[in-house]
Amino acid sequence: MADRDSPVFSAVSSSARQLYLLLRCISFAPKAQVQISEEGLRFTASESSVLEGMVFLEKALFTTFQYKAPRHSTPDSDASVDEQEDEIATNPTFAISLPSLLETLQIFGLSTENNANKPNAYRRDGYNNAFSHDVLGISGSCSITWEKPGNPLTVILQEAQITTTCDLVTYEPLSLADIPFNRENLVLKVIMRASYLHDAITELSSTNPQSLTLTASPTSLILSASSTLGSAIVEFDRDSKTGHISTNRNTNGNGNGTDKQGSGLLETFHVPEPFSQSYKFSHVGNAKKALASATKVSVRADEQGVLSLQFMIENLEGGGVSFVDYRFVPLVGEEGDETSTTEEEGEEE
Structure with missing residues (x-):
């Protein structure tokens, strides 16, 4: 009893x-x-x-x-x-x-x-x-x-x-269905220090973009975002210990570009073939708190374009680690082109 x-x-x-x-x-x-x-x-x-x-x-x-x-x-x-x-x-x-x-x-x-x-x-x-x-x-x-x-x-x-x-x-339980992610068919897998990705997202957010484009080749990982306020690109080279952050803001038709060095050091880099996909920037921005607390982040994408960010967070009490997972569905069709359309209209004005 x-x-x-x-x-x-x-x-x-x-x-x-x-x-x-x-x-x-x-x-x-x-x-x-x-x-x-x-x-x-x-x-x-x-x-x-x-x-x-x-x-x-x-x-x-x-x-x-x-x-x-x-x-x-x-x-x-x-x-x-x-x-x-x-x-x-x-x-x-x-x-x-x-x-x-x-x-x-x-x-x-x-x-x-x-x-x-x-x-x-x-x-x-x-x-x-x-x-x-x-x-x-x-x-x-x-x-x-x-x-x-x-x-x-x-x-x-x-x-x-x-x-x-x-x-x-x-x-009552929410009507949630896990976003499907195929771990067996990855087209992108990168493990890096979380602070590097946090700095990159912070840099890209300065232009107040609508979308974030993730582009990867067998030699580099590129994050880019653009809006009517300008554009910014963060590039991490596979074989380099530094990442190159290129920023270009354009509010009146005159570009103002700056280049600076940022830490790279990709611990794991697996890109069997070129990959490019766009995601809603505000969604990715929601992961900044996890990035700020984590020591490492695993960036993965499957063949459907679903993006997975897995954060490794060291426990403050008693050692050990915990994990936080994020999944993002990619923008498709008109959603991905929405930012570009907005930029063209701004330039015409």
Whole structure:
């Protein structure tokens, strides 16, 4: 009877900050879908079935992790009650407000706006206040419990002698379908330091582009974007330790080009044949928080043009690494030509 009354899921983490830093990587959507399994928690955010972000909080991130798969019976079955109760349902899934969960995890001031994009800033920049971990010498713990389907997700935070309990409403699962990505037929695979790609996306965003074009050949990887404000190109050479960033802004018909050196160092470079595809820039821009927290990023594309960005993030507490995955559906037809059309109209004016 005690086992029957125990919650479906309960876990304790010694670092609410680590959970916050991982989940904020997919904070572009108002709701996230949560799937609980024996291996951990999978959080998935999506936008219009063309952008998907996923964070997996594996059980190793928690000091204790207990999961009891909910049992269900088949009403029309002729089996006995005991046999029906032995039937195990699929892993439970529900939706939750992602902003509310993030606000809860940082309720003790685990992050500040200035340090939001720097997961190691707490130790690196010397910033401390009266409530920082370095001053208090403690690490806020986090307990997460989900009793059963229909119940709220209960988050209990403890810091020193203060305990805060928050019940977050759960919703019916979102109508999400994973964006298909064929790992067996890759036309592009590049592994590089995340900071290089972060700098490249930041540089390209200066022209406020609508789309990002990713072009690869057996010798180089090129990211380009353009708008009425100008154009920018970032090129990484396969055999070079430096990437060449070429920027050209054009607002009045006169080009103003500058070239500067940026770090390249592509650890893995596999492009069997030329590849070129465009993606919505704002979608790719949503991954900047993950890029800022990650140490490495794997850039992959399959034969359908679906882009996958997988970020490796080093865990602050206890070592190890976690992964955040993004998938992007490419622009097709008129979508890909929309930016060029806008530029031509601006030039005619």
